[in-house]
Amino acid sequence: MRVAFGEEFDVPDGYLNTASIGIPSVAAGEAVAGAIAGWRAGAGRAGAFDEPVARARAGFADLVGVGVDRVAIGSAVSALVGLVAAAVPDHARVLVAGGEFTSVTWPFAAQAGRGVEVTEVDLGQVGQRAGDFDLVAVSTVQSADGRLVDLDALRAARASGTRVVLDATQSLGWLDADLSWADAVVAAGYKWLLSPRGVAWMAIRPELAAVPAAAGWYASADRWADVYGLPMTLAPDARALDTSPAWYCHVGAAAALPWLAGLDRAAVHAHCVGLADTFRAGSGMEPAGSAIVSVRREGAGERLAAAGVVSAARAGGARLAFHLYNTEDDVARALDALTAR
Structure with missing residues (x-):
């Protein structure tokens, strides 16, 4: 121990x-074990998981430094990045780092049929070249070898009009850096955030378009009232991008993220x-x-x-x-x- x-x-x-x-x-492991024990005993109730989902969401918001209204939940980085990629304009120019983790790059590469062009450059050139592109998608810390992107250069590029999407999966939880300025910050929970696999979050600015392509009842303005039929009544904030939560994963995240955010x-x-x-x-x-x-x-x-x-x-x-x-x-x-x- x-x-x-x-x-x-x-x-x-x-x-x-x-x-x-x-x-x-x-503590996080015991929280998950307790929730699973309740499930085995028939004590699990869907509504009871709203509270841990909310606590984990708030913890992520605190870690990134944004309001909780800007945080959407999902199951994986690629699914959340895909909501942004689906909304970039036709023929948009996207810059990525060579050798970048595919969950960051492939959602944009999948938009090639609309003329979206994805350009790879060495990580050291991403900050220098960012101003020549409509959007940059890059990990703050590279999965393969731990190299850090030049966040100051990306922040300057954003001030000049380039949209910036950051995957903080390999940094959030240990890197002491301000990411709140980015257009979107996404991270999976099962690495440095010490949560079960199956939960991810995205902090997104309202002005960055994203398509709620996987919208369901959990993205509703009133999730427990709007479970059947039309019209679609999405939440007025980032919750409109939510997908239905993996309950037991969020129980663990609700123990881990607020603690990490308070350190x-x-x-x-x-x-x-x-x-x-x-x-x-x-x-x-x-x-x-x-x-x-x-x-x-x-x-x-x-x-x-x-x-x-x-x-x-x-x-x-x-x-x-x-x-x-x-x-x-x-x-x-x-x-x-x-x-x-």
């Missing part, structure tokens, strides 16, 4: 794979990046200001696994992720695995 920032975690020693699957706190953001950032940069220094790499490290060394993944370190193989490297429940002992274990003869 580990204690991190006031919460208990059952995370095993050497677990450095949060960028793939985050480990819930004991000292700078302290969490310093802890996670500090561990990652300590590992980088021990591996002969320069500091990078990211909680994700890619080790591109032959046999690295096998060496780490043999030492009980859980990592992920991504883009030709062994990817390590350092979150708030990790410690210097995890760093030492990984370094020992890679330097042992």
Whole structure:
């Protein structure tokens, strides 16, 4: 058992794979287990899940720094980004990073039949080139290797008229950065937000068009009254983009997100990046200001696994992720695995 920032975690020693699957706190895990126990006993009631959905939504709003009225719920990043992609004008020019996670890029590429043109450039050029495009869609932190996009350059491009859509899945929960200025910020919950897989959120500005293509009863202005028939009566805010929630996922998220939102953001950032940069220094790499490290060394993944370190193989490297429940002992274990003869 580990204690991190006031919460208990059952995370095993050497677990450095949060960028793939985050480990819930004991409290979040017990909340989900309790809800499932109620389901097994026939005590589950649909209306009872409105409250955890609302708490998780509010937690996401606080993490991004926007009003709760700007947050929509969904099940995955690609589904939420797809609502934005479906609304871009015909022949829109969209800029993405080369090698970007496909949940960010494919929803726009799928609009090619309308003449939407998607251009890939190196991540380091995204900020410089952003002003030449109608919309930029990019991860704040790259999934493959932890590189950070130039947020200041994107914010400047937005001030000049370029729309900016950010996938914060690999940063929200550890990166101390203001994202509230973006047109849309989307994130899945099952990584750094320490929630069950099956829930995602999008903070979206009203002026950024999105098509409620998956609208159903949960997107209604009065969700419990408008479950049958027409006309369509969508909610007046971002809830119009909601899809019906995965109930038990939101129960876990309702425990995790408000807690994360209430932490000292700078302290969490310093802890996670500090561990990652300590590992980088021990591996002969320069500091990078990211909680994700890619080790591109032959046999690295096998060496780490043999030492009980859980990592992920991504883009030709062994990817390590350092979150708030990790410690210097995890760093030492990984370094020992890679330097042992």
